[in-house]
Amino acid sequence: MVADACIRFFIWNLEVLTIGKLDHQLNEEIRDKELRVIGPDGTQLGIMSAAQANALAEEQEMDLVKISPNATPPVCKIMDYSKFCFDQKKREKEAKKNQRVVEIKEIRMSPSIDTNDFNTKVKSAQKFLKEGNRVKVSVRFRGREMAHTNLGEKLLLEFVAECAEVASMEKNPKLEGRFMSLFLTPKNSK
Numbered sequence: 001m002v003a004d005a006c007i008r009f010f011i012w013n014l015e016v017l018t019i020g021k022l023d024h025q026l027n028e029e030i031r032d033k034e035l036r037v038i039g040p041d042g043t044q045l046g047i048m049s050a051a052q053a054n055a056l057a058e059e060q061e062m063d064l065v066k067i068s069p070n071a072t073p074p075v076c077k078i079m080d081y082s083k084f085c086f087d088q089k090k091r092e093k094e095a096k097k098n099q100r101v102v103e104i105k106e107i108r109m110s111p112s113i114d115t116n117d118f119n120t121k122v123k124s125a126q127k128f129l130k131e132g133n134r135v136k137v138s139v140r141f142r143g144r145e146m147a148h149t150n151l152g153e154k155l156l157l158e159f160v161a162e163c164a165e166v167a168s169m170e171k172n173p174k175l176e177g178r179f180m181s182l183f184l185t186p187k188n189s190k
Contacts, residue, residue, distance in 0.1 A: 025066040026081060027054055034073040037064075040080075047073060104183075106136045109159075111151045118155075122162045129167045129186045138181035152180045160184065 030050050037045040037053045040062060048056075053076055057064040063081040066074055105128040107121050125135045137159055139152035156173045160182070167184040174181060 024081075025069070027057065027064050030054075030064060030066050030074075030076060032074050035066075035076045036071070036073050038067075038075065038077040040078050045078075053078075100132070103133045104136055105133050106138065109137070109139050109155065111139055111141065111145050111148065111155060113155070118159075122159060125159070125163055125184065126166050129163065129184060132186055134186075135163075135167070135184045136181055137184060138179045141178045141180070146178065149175055149180060156180060156182055 035053050039045050057078045062078050067077050068075040128135050153173045160169045170183040
């Protein structure tokens with residue numbers, strides 16, 4: 001008998017925990033003494049008990065949904081909850097479909113890069129920029145090259161000049177450790 005009561009208590013607690021993970025409390029899950037109730041058309045129906053609000057929702061063949069649980073008294077709305085969830089998922093899908101993730105592509109060079117290699121890197125950067133991605137261009141200094149960081153800065157500014165028709169430079173070249181880098185963004189950002 002005691003074990004049976006413990007199992008029922010555990011199952012009831014498990015249901016309460018799963019209810020807590022939902023966005024809204026519905027119908028019989030709402031156990032507050034007083035509720036501010038809003039009708040399906042948005043009109044205020046006043047403050048009433050949870051039982052009265054549930055009866056009103058059942059009468060209209062709709063659900064009672066707790067919208068604002070932290071208000072005093074909590075605010076509940078009478079609505080078709082399944083239609084509300086469907087519309088919300090539809091809006092999220094539409095927003096996700098219109099969303100575009102901008103990637104950051106990186107191009108690395110050394111200060112002693114040859115002209116053909118440089119032109120190849122410029123062409124690939126222009127391709128990335130035309131696709132709408134940002135490009136991080138960096139120059140890596142090794143050993144004694146650290147004494148000639150001005151050559152790396154000159155190289156980066158030349159790179160920006162080559163990409164000027166499709167990109168704009170966000171900030172001036174910046175030296176961080178053994179790397180000097182800058183970011184390019186596409187001019188026709190959507």
